[in-house]
Amino acid sequence: MKILPTPEIYAGKSSLNVVNKLLDRLNAGKVMIVTDKGIVNAGICAKLQGAIKNRDIVLFDDVQPDPSIKLVELVVKIARSNNIQAVIGLGGGSSIDTAKVAAALITNDKDMSSYVGIDLLEKDAVPIIAIPTTAGTGSEVTHIAILSDEEEQLKKGIVSSKLIPHFAVLDPDLTVGLPPHVTAATGMDALVHALEAYISVNASSYSDTLALKAVSLIGENIREAYNNGANLQARENMLLGSLYAGMAFANAGVAAVHAFAYPLGGMFHIPHGLANSVMLPTIMEFNMTGSEKRFAQMAKQLLNDNNAGANCLVKEIYRLCNDLKIPLSLEELKIPKSAIAQLAEGAMKVTRLLANNPREITPQDALELYTKAYKGSAIAQ
Ligand SMILES: NC(=O)c1ccc[n+]([C@@H]2O[C@H](COP(=O)([O-])OP(=O)(O)OC[C@H]3O[C@@H](n4cnc5c(N)ncnc54)[C@H](O)[C@@H]3O)[C@@H](O)[C@H]2O)c1
Ligand SMILES: [Fe+2]
Incomplete structure (x- = not known):
C-alpha cells in the first residue's frame, strides 16, 4: 500500500x-x-x-x-x-x-x-x-x-x-456565509469523493477508514449546514468530512461518477458538485452489482443505521438530493437530449478515472447511463 x-x-x-x-x-x-x-x-x-x-x-x-x-x-x-x-x-x-x-x-x-x-x-x-x-x-x-x-x-x-x-x-x-445552494452542491461533491474512494478498485484499509468516516460526518451534518448555515459545529464537521474524503480519494481515486460529471462541466458549465450529484444515483445503481457488501457498509454510515442494506444507499442519495433541492435529472439542468452522444464520448476519454471504477463501462453503457440520467432513475419514485 x-x-x-x-x-x-x-x-x-x-x-x-x-x-x-x-x-x-x-x-x-x-x-x-x-x-x-x-x-x-x-x-x-x-x-x-x-x-x-x-x-x-x-x-x-x-x-x-x-x-x-x-x-x-x-x-x-x-x-x-x-x-x-x-x-x-x-x-x-x-x-x-x-x-x-x-x-x-x-x-x-x-x-x-x-x-x-x-x-x-x-x-x-x-x-x-x-x-x-x-x-x-x-x-x-x-x-x-x-x-x-x-x-x-x-x-x-x-x-x-x-x-x-x-x-x-x-x-x-x-464557511458560515456559504449560500445554501453552494453548501449543498459542494457537500455532495465531498460525499461523492468518499463513496467513490470506497468502491474504487484501488481502495485500501487507509482510504476505507477515511472514506467511511467522511460518509458519516457528511451524512450527519450536511442537512444542518444547508438549513442552518450559522451552525459552526456542523460547518466544522463538514470541513473535516471533506478533508477526510479528500485524503481517501487522493489515495484510492474517484471513478465513473466524476468521469461522467466532467463533460457536463466542460460542455455546459454545470457546477462540479451539481454535475456529480445528477450522475450519482444512476452510476451508483450501475455500480452496485458486484459491490453489494461495500454498498451496505456505505448505507450504514450515511444513514447511521446498522440495519441498512445495499439497496438503501441509492434511495438515501435521492432523499438527500431532494432535501437539498438538487436537480435529479439532466433534463432539469436543461441539458439538450441531443448532447448525449458527445457527453458519452467525453466521459469515455476520462480513462484515468474509469480505470478505478469497480465495473467496466463500455461506450454503449455510457450512452445508456446518460440516457437514464436524462430523466432521472427509476428508484427515484
Ligand atoms: N483538486 C481537487 O482535488 C478537486 C476535487 C474536486 C473538484 N475540484 C475542482 O474544484 C472546482 C470546484 O470547486 P468548488 O465546488 O469548491 O467551487 P468554486 O471554487 O468554483 O466556488 C463556487 C462559488 O462559491 C463561492 N464561495 C466559495 N466559498 C464561499 C463562502 N465561504 N462564502 C460565499 N461564497 C463562497 C465562490 O465565490 C464561487 O462563486 C472545480 O473546478 C472542480 O473540478 C478539484
Ligand atoms: Fe469532485
Whole structure:
C-alpha cells in the first residue's frame, strides 16, 4: 500500500490566526493570495489579509469557476514578475486548484499542456497554503488540480505530489456565509469523493477508514449546514468530512461518477458538485452489482443505521438530493437530449478515472447511463 503525504493541517475555530506564523516558517516576505470575487465580496479575503502581518501581499481575485489553463497562465505571469515566495489559495476548489498549479508553474517553466497527466511536474512548487471556504473538493489536501481546456471543452487533471500544499488551514468561520445552494452542491461533491474512494478498485484499509468516516460526518451534518448555515459545529464537521474524503480519494481515486460529471462541466458549465450529484444515483445503481457488501457498509454510515442494506444507499442519495433541492435529472439542468452522444464520448476519454471504477463501462453503457440520467432513475419514485 502506498500512502501519499498530507499537508500540515490546522482545523477548528480561529485557525486562520495561524497563517502568519506559517508564513514566518516559510520565510516568505512576498505572498500571493489567489481567490475570487465572491470570496472578496463575502469579506473573507479581508479577514485573511488582516491576519497577515509585515509582508507584501499581491492579490489576484479574478479566479473563475472551473478555472481555465489561460487563467492559470496569467496568475503565473503575475507571480513570476513579483518574485512570489508563497502562494495562498483561498476559496473553493477553483481558487485552490488555480493557486496550486500557479505555484508549480512558477518553478516548472514548460508549456502547461506538458504537465497534464500523472507525475509530470519536475521541480518542487513554491510553497502553498490552502484555505478552503467550501466543504468541498478536498483540494487543500490532494495532489490533484482540475483545469478546463476551453478549446476541447474538457476538464483535465494535473496529478503530482508536488501539488500537495505545505499547509492546510480549515477555519469553519470562513464557511458560515456559504449560500445554501453552494453548501449543498459542494457537500455532495465531498460525499461523492468518499463513496467513490470506497468502491474504487484501488481502495485500501487507509482510504476505507477515511472514506467511511467522511460518509458519516457528511451524512450527519450536511442537512444542518444547508438549513442552518450559522451552525459552526456542523460547518466544522463538514470541513473535516471533506478533508477526510479528500485524503481517501487522493489515495484510492474517484471513478465513473466524476468521469461522467466532467463533460457536463466542460460542455455546459454545470457546477462540479451539481454535475456529480445528477450522475450519482444512476452510476451508483450501475455500480452496485458486484459491490453489494461495500454498498451496505456505505448505507450504514450515511444513514447511521446498522440495519441498512445495499439497496438503501441509492434511495438515501435521492432523499438527500431532494432535501437539498438538487436537480435529479439532466433534463432539469436543461441539458439538450441531443448532447448525449458527445457527453458519452467525453466521459469515455476520462480513462484515468474509469480505470478505478469497480465495473467496466463500455461506450454503449455510457450512452445508456446518460440516457437514464436524462430523466432521472427509476428508484427515484
Ligand atoms: N483538486 C481537487 O482535488 C478537486 C476535487 C474536486 C473538484 N475540484 C475542482 O474544484 C472546482 C470546484 O470547486 P468548488 O465546488 O469548491 O467551487 P468554486 O471554487 O468554483 O466556488 C463556487 C462559488 O462559491 C463561492 N464561495 C466559495 N466559498 C464561499 C463562502 N465561504 N462564502 C460565499 N461564497 C463562497 C465562490 O465565490 C464561487 O462563486 C472545480 O473546478 C472542480 O473540478 C478539484
Ligand atoms: Fe469532485
